[in-house]
Amino acid sequence: MGLKIWLGDKLVDEADAKISVFDHGLLYGDGVFEGIRVYNGNVFELEAHLRRLYESGKAIRLEIPMDETRLADALEQTVQANALVDGYVRLVVTRGIGTLGLNPFVCENGQLFIIADNIQLYPEELYEKGMKVISATTVRNHPLALPPQIKSLNYLNNILAKIEAIDNDVPEAIMYNREGYVAEASGDNVFTVKDGAIYVPPVEAGSLGGITRGIVIRLARQEGIEVIETNLTRFDLYVCDEFFLTGTAAEVIGIVEIDGRVIGDGKPGAVTKLLREKFFKYAHGKE
Ligand code: PMP
Numbered sequence: 105m106g107l108k109i110w111l112g113d114k115l116v117d118e119a120d121a122k123i124s125v126f127d128h129g130l131l132y133g134d135g136v137f138e139g140i141r142v143y144n145g146n147v148f149e150l151e152a153h154l155r156r157l158y159e160s161g162k163a164i165r166l167e168i169p170m171d172e173t174r175l176a177d178a179l180e181q182t183v184q185a186n187a188l189v190d191g192y193v194r195l196v197v198t199r200g201i202g203t204l205g206l207n208p209f210v211c212e213n214g215q216l217f218i219i220a221d222n223i224q225l226y227p228e229e230l231y232e233k234g235m236k237v238i239s240a241t242t243v244r245n246h247p248l249a250l251p252p253q254i255k256s257l258n259y260l261n262n263i264l265a266k267i268e269a270i271d272n273d274v275p276e277a278i279m280y281n282r283e284g285y286v287a288e289a290s291g292d293n294v295f296t297v298k299d300g301a302i303y304v305p306p307v308e309a310g311s312l313g314g315i316t317r318g319i320v321i322r323l324a325r326q327e328g329i330e331v332i333e334t335n336l337t338r339f340d341l342y343v344c345d346e347f348f349l350t351g352t353a354a355e356v357i358g359i360v361e362i363d364g365r366v367i368g369d370g371k372p373g374a375v376t377k378l379l380r381e382k383f384f385k386y387a388h389g390k391e
Contacts, residue, residue, distance in 0.1 A: 108185035110218035129198025192223035234360030240265035240277035244287035297346035346373035
C-alpha cells in the first residue's frame with residue numbers, strides 16, 4: 105500500500121498522484137516548495153513555513169492556489185491520512201500546466217501537492233562524531249540573480265555542490281558567494297563558534313533564511329550566547345572553534361573537518377551539543 109498524496113484539492117493514492125509533462129515546475133523548475141517536519145504528530149513551525157511559502161510565491165508572482173487556512177488543513181489531513189507521527193512533509197506549488205514557452209502567465213492555475221513521508225536522517229553516529237565537509241568550487245547563485253530567500257524548485261546550483269561533496273566522499277559541501285564569503289551548505293545553513301560567540305552568514309550573502317537557523321539563533325540568545333550575523337570567509341571556517349549546520353532534516357549537526365582542516369578538537373563542541381539538545385527539546389515540545 106502506497107502513500108496518500110494531496111494533489112490539487114484532495115487526497116489521492118500514490119499511484120494516481122501524477123502531473124502533466126507540460127507543468128512548468130518540471131519544464132523550468134518554475135515553482136516553490138517547503139520541507140516541513142512532523143514531531144509527535146504535530147506540523148512543526150507551521151506558521152513560519154507558510155509565511156516563507158507565500159512570500160516565495162509572491163516574489164516569483166505565483167499565486168498559491170489555496171489560502172493559508174485551507175492549506176494548513178490540507179497539510180493536517182495529509183499527515184493524518186498517512187498516520188505520520190515523526191516524519192517529513194514536502195509541500196510543492198508549481199506554476200502549473202502551460203505551453204513550451206517560458207511565459208508563466210499562460211499557466212492558468214498553480215499545481216499544489218503534498219507528500220508526507222518518513223524521513224531519511226543522517227545516521228546517529230554522524231551526530232555523535234561530527235561530519236566532514238568540503239568547500240564547493242561551485243559558487244552560490246548571486247543574490248541579485250535569484251534571491252536566496254525564495255525557496256524555489258530551481259536547485260541545480262545546490263545539486264552541483266552536492267555532486268562535489270559526493271565525489272569527495274563527504275555528505276555536504278559549503279558554498280561561497282562570488283565575493284568569497286560563506287553562503288550556506290547545499291541544503292543547510294552554516295554556523296560557527298569562535299571565542300564563545302556564534303557567527304552566522306547573513307541571508308544577503310546568499311543563504312536561505314532557514315527556519316531552523318532562526319530557531320537556533322533564538323535558542324542561543326536565550327542561553328546568553330552572543331550571535332553575530334556577519335560575512336565569514338573560508339579562513340574563518342578553518343580556524344573556528346566549532347562549526348555546525350542547521351536544517352529541517354539535519355536539525356543541528358556538528359562539522360569536525362573542512363578541506364582536511366580539523367575543527368577544534370575534532371569532535372562536536374560544547375555549544376553545538378547544547379544547541380542540538382535545546383533544539384530537540386523545543387521540537388518535541390519539552391521547552
Ligand atoms: N539552505 C538550503 C539551500 C536549504 O535547502 C535548506 C533546507 N530547506 C536550508 C538552508 C535550511 O532551511 P530550513 O531550516 O528552513 O530547513
